[in-house]
Amino acid sequence: MTTSSTIIPAGHGKAVRLRAGQSVQVINTYGTQVVDCWAWNAYDLDECMCMEATRVYNQHLNPVVGDSFVTSERHPILTLVEDTSPGVHDTFMAACDRRRYELLGCTHYHRNCADNLFEGMLELGVTPPRRNLASFNIFMNIRVQPDNIHLQTLPTVTRPGDSITLRAEMDCFVAFSACPQDIVSIQGAGDNTPKDAELRVLDTPFPDIPVRGPWVPAHL
Numbered sequence: 001m002t003t004s005s006t007i008i009p010a011g012h013g014k015a016v017r018l019r020a021g022q023s024v025q026v027i028n029t030y031g032t033q034v035v036d037c038w039a040w041n042a043y044d045l046d047e048c049m050c051m052e053a054t055r056v057y058n059q060h061l062n063p064v065v066g067d068s069f070v071t072s073e074r075h076p077i078l079t080l081v082e083d084t085s086p087g088v089h090d091t092f093m094a095a096c097d098r099r100r101y102e103l104l105g106c107t108h109y110h111r112n113c114a115d116n117l118f119e120g121m122l123e124l125g126v127t128p129p130r131r132n133l134a135s136f137n138i139f140m141n142i143r144v145q146p147d148n149i150h151l152q153t154l155p156t157v158t159r160p161g162d163s164i165t166l167r168a169e170m171d172c173f174v175a176f177s178a179c180p181q182d183i184v185s186i187q188g189a190g191d192n193t194p195k196d197a198e199l200r201v202l203d204t205p206f207p208d209i210p211v212r213g214p215w216v217p218a219h220l
């Protein structure tokens, strides 16, 4: 059941507060948009979603349905419960920020995901810590090359209406940015123009997908 729907305007940020058991569906309306995502414990903003700890927990480069994202304290905070996209996402790349665009040659302010995080959270009346960990880059297409060293940055491979759904495992804030990147070709469909995306908060609990425990070596 959908309880609310929010448009993330192209190049801007939005955030939602979820109760444990609620989910947020991220819809790639036009099929071409990368959406960066961060999450925080609603009662302790120093505890935030952590890509490094998540890769340890799942032993995956990128999440698949059933994987949980864990926090800097290694507690599950979000679980990927549905993914209608080709499943290509990224946990490696730093969110774009003001300096990134300076390094790309911009001489004037360029909208960026790092500032959009604050735009979304401040709209809820919440000020997150200044330092934030790596984002989960939804629909972003970063390919590990066959030599296992090089990465290749490619346009997203999603289709219009593709979505992923993330279930909250604790009361939390989740911020999103419809990435304003229009210099490096990461948005799909050729022209690299940032587009709107949509968030839907759902009360559906997805009971068939439990929270898995962490990976541990087989000999333990």
Ligand SMILES: [Zn+2]
Binding pocket: 036, 095, 096, 112, 113, 114, 177, 179, 180, 181
């Ligand atoms: Zn960005």
